[in-house]
Amino acid sequence: MFAGIVVNNESILLDKIFYYKVPKELELDIQIGQIIKIPFGKSNKLILGFVYNLMDSLESDVKNIKEIHSIKEKTQLFTLNDISLIEYIKINYLSTYLEALKLFLPPGIISGAKRKTKTVLYTSEELKDKYIKSPYKEIYETVKNNQGIFNKNELIEKLSISVSPVNTLIKHGYLSTSDEIVNRYNVREYENYEKKVLNTEQQSAVNTVINSNSRIFLINGITGSGKTEVYMNLVEHYMSKKKSSIVLVPEISLTPQMVERFKGRFGKDIAIFHSKLSDGERYDEWFRVKQGKVKLAIGARSAIFLPFSDLGLIVIDEEHENSYKSDSDPKYHVRDVARYLSKEKGCKVVLGSATPSIETYFETFNNSINLINLKNRVDGASLPLITLIDMREELANNNRSMFSRQLVEDINLRLNKKEQIILFLNRRGYSTFVSCRKCGYVFKCPNCDISLTYHNNGNLVCHYCGHRERSSNICPQCKSKYVKYFGIGTEKLENEIKKVFPDARTLRMDFDTTRKKNSYEDIYNTFKKGEADILLGTQMIAKGLDFANVTLVGVISADLSLNLPDYRSAEKTFQLITQVAGRAGRRKKPGKVIVQTYSPHHYSLQFAKSYDYDSFFDSEIKIRKAMNNPPFSRILSINLSSENENLLIKKINDIGINLKEEFKDGQYEILGPSPCIISKIKSMYRWQILIKGIIDNHKAALIKNRVYDLIKDVYSDIRINIDINPNSLL
CATH class of the missing domain: 3.30.70.260 (ACT domain)
Incomplete structure (x- = not known):
């Protein structure tokens, strides 16, 4: 037997299949997808490799072929069925074999990660009726009432005793020890999320996906139209057919809400998979899927590669988001991978968005994607009114604040009515850049061609490489004291809110406030419970979040995304404005949106104001065609x-x-x-x-x-x- 091996080396020169002989003693154990040790190079140094294929013979000369040394990891990390997808990724995204197959591996497996174990205590069944004197009796009874819960150290700490009596009970057979796996995934119970009666549009969407011969669908549903409930009904259907589902979200900030709803509906046996989890937690979730213990996974981009063997449904929520395309090798796009899996495994793929990407919507015209429209909000709620505020007029009227007069008035009105407000600014930090007004010097990162951003802690920070330095009031070039802070970020916005609305309880959600593990969920729950009046943040608050008491959304500067040097800038602006506007008025109370801009007549803002996606698409697609930009190239x-x-x-x-x-x-x-x-x-x-x-x-x-x-x-x-x-x- 011979094996084709992908070596664990990132050099482009080693991006090929190396062939080895399988020793007789390994022939019964070896499988595609295992990690093995092989002698490599002239020195025959032992390195790791992955079994990529197996065969009975080789066409080439086998006289000098080397033998596999040993199997390091017996688990089949990818299967023969996965090989075709690995090849697809390698070809379509110009990646190496190694980069592509690593997508299928549980985190840490190459460096030797293992399941976490714990040596726990049990009482002996044979000696259960035998009299035990103090002080051993209390120890015995504690273990008896908590079988398999405590290890030695935990028991000693709980009872404030020494290790000696515990060892005595073990020595004489009253207690026994067992090494058991500790699961590092979330088994928290959530409040029941009752199944809702679908309206006509939602039920039609569910029926279309289930009964249609098509495999790829786009649910183009306005914000608040109940797309999540459609997803849940589809997941429930495929669960009843003993099929698994993957639900993908673009932002980790959306995961707590999705987890809350899906676990509230389907119970705790749902895998969660995203980058904010530890490697150990993701490792255990991966194996939970591999062992067939769950039928549903919720996660970010990488969850698409979880090892489900019976996949029936893939949902990509907010399909237009950039985060679904990887910025590191291989630079795959989740939409393409999902489509390939649909073809290979026969599963259905549902893309959902209130503002579909131009490329996806374009495909609905040639029937590559089946279009499903949800045109109405659930419970009869109406879309919030969007008002464009021309900040040039504010400046002409001597208002130099970052808040227009209309926005201040509307915020005060909502605060008085005990309603909640979301303020969106897609730039973190305090000031965008720091400059000397005398000579024009701009404080720049020494490592990057980018200005440093001032943060409220007194640091100047590069948002590309992370360089930090203390801010200075002295210009390093002309030594003047005319140093000024220009532009605004979320930190400065937070300070201004506290000045203008001193009694408002404010939360900030951006990269700087969500570094800790559970910070997304903590901020989300605090605002949901009504323990804050204003939630301000970057694009992580602009989509998907559903708060019943939010009636006002303010976009502080719509021009940040509009003026990017990118052919997608108009599309991104339309999407951001429409998505963040959709956070307001999602229940009985009417919503309102204030969009502050210096370009109120731009077509993306005008169409966003009227929620007119089709007209925006018609305008944008003509520009794309004239410029020969995607989807035309x-x-x-x-x-x-x-x-x-x-x-x-x-x-x-x-x-x-x-x-x-x-x-x-x-x-x-x-x-x-x-x-x-x-x-x-x-x-x-x-x-x-x-x-x-x-x-x-x-x-x-x-x-x-x-x-x-x-x-x-x-x-x-x-x-x-x-x-x-x-x-x-x-």
Whole structure:
């Protein structure tokens, strides 16, 4: 028997299958997906590898073939069925074998992570009626009433005793010990979330997904139309058919709400899988799925690779979100992976959004995706009124505050009525940048080509590399004291709220306040219980959250996303405004939305004001077509970075000349080489080339190979980042 092995080494030069002989003693035990030890290289150093395929013979000469040394991990971490998806990811996202197959592994498994065990105490069944004198009796009775709960140290601490009497009871057989697995996942019980009677639109959506021969669906439902209840009914249906489901959410901040609802409906046996969990917790959740102990998983992007063997349904909520595309290799998109799984496993895929991505909605016109509309809010609630405030007029009327007069009036009105408010600002920190008014010097990160952001703790912070330094009131260039803080972030907004609305109880949800493990859930629950009046934050509060008492939403600056140097900026702005507006008026009380902007006549804001997605789509798709942007083309980004700027410029110019010669027939548009908009990050200079056109997988692979070949002599000095339809062109 022979095995094809992917070695655990990230070098692009080792991105191939290596073949080894399987020793006779391992033939019965070896399986695809196991971790094994193999001798590698001239020195035959033992390294780790993954069994990728097995065969009875090899076409090549086998005289000098090496043997597998041993099996390190017997669990089948990926199966023969997974191999086709690994190949799909490798080809479509230009990744290596290793990068693709690592998506299927439980966290920490390569470094030797194991199930957590605990040596617990039990009482002896044979000696249960025998008299035990004090002080042993209390020890015995405590263990008897808590079988398998305490280990030695916990028992000693509970009873404030020494270890000696416990050891005596064990020695004479009154107590026994057992090594048992400690589960590190959440088994918390949640309040019952009763099943609701679906309205006509919701029931029609459920019936369409279940009964249609189509496999891919888009539920285009306005905010508050009850998409989550549709998901729950679908999950319930597939559970009744003994099928598993995966429900994906884009933000970890949305996970507590989804967990609360789904566990309240279906019980505690639901796997939760996202990056805020520890490696140990995710490791245990992975194995819980592998062992078939759960039929439902809720999580972020990576949960799509959980090892369900009987998958019936994949739900991708807020499908338009950028977080569904990975920024690290392999740069997969969850929508594409879900579609492939649907084809391979026959499962249904439901995409849900009030503001679908342009690419997804475009596919509904050629019937690649089955469109389902939910046009009404549940319980008869109406969409909140959106008012655009022209901040140029506020300035003309001598209002230099970050709050328009209308917003201040509406906040005071809601505070007096004991109703809640959400304020959205998609920029954290206190001030956007710090500058000297005398000479114009801007405090910049020494490692990145980006201004430092002032935080309220007195630090200047780079939001790209994390560099921190204390702020100074003296300009380092001209030594003047005319240093001023410009722009606003969520910290400054929080301070202003406390000044203008001193009696309001305020919560802030952004990256800085949600670093701790349970911080999302704590903030969510505090606001839900009505223990705060105003919730302010970045985009993590803009979608999905459902608070009954929120009647006012304020968008402090709609222009932040509108002015990004990105062909998707109008789409992102429309989505953000519509999504955050949807947090208001979700029950009986009417809602209102105030959007502050310096560009009130922009088409994305005008269509958002009237919740007119179709008109926005019609306008945007014409611009995309005229500019030959996705979905009419693919954009391949070649991003090179190096600490050696001269070497970087020389090499990327060589690549540019080569590619322009290759594609001189005009079939593809080549932009660059040019410095990236952010030309340095973490002391690495950055240049890029963009190729636009109908780039198929074969052509993309040729381009990748050409790039690597042209820098092979300086490979250790230059980093390569190649992405198809990247989230950001910065």
